[in-house]
Amino acid sequence: MNDMNLLEPAERFVLSHPHLDDIDRDALLRQTTVHLANQYACAQHTAGLFAARAVANIEANGVDAYVDIDNSTSSCVFVRIKGQLRAFSIQH
Incomplete structure (x- = not known):
């Protein structure tokens, strides 16, 4: 999958996380990174950047x-x- 398309799956993963309301932010970033790296065969660094962007986008909603x-x-x-x-x- 093209790296440019990883933001949407990252946001979907974060929004569908069963413990979204009470998970530690760092743990959410780690889990999202691992999910993207495994699911889309991308580098950990790339997955981490998209995970961080997804979490930040969701946190900033309405700000x-x-x-x-x-x-x-x-x-x-x-x-x-x-x-x-x-x-x-x-x-x-």
Whole structure:
């Protein structure tokens, strides 16, 4: 399967997890990573990236905030929260 298609199966796995409401986030990431690597024969690194994206997407559902990618750099990430721009340096 093309790596670009792994976000949807990752999100499906997370949303259908029987213990979604009470599982530790790190455990959910590990289980999702293992599932993707085994099910889609992809590298652990790739599976881990898609697992993290899926969990973050689901956690962010309904949140009025986003990363301002156009203004962010390798040392400073800009986030817009309810229209207000906030900067987070790599030190945070």
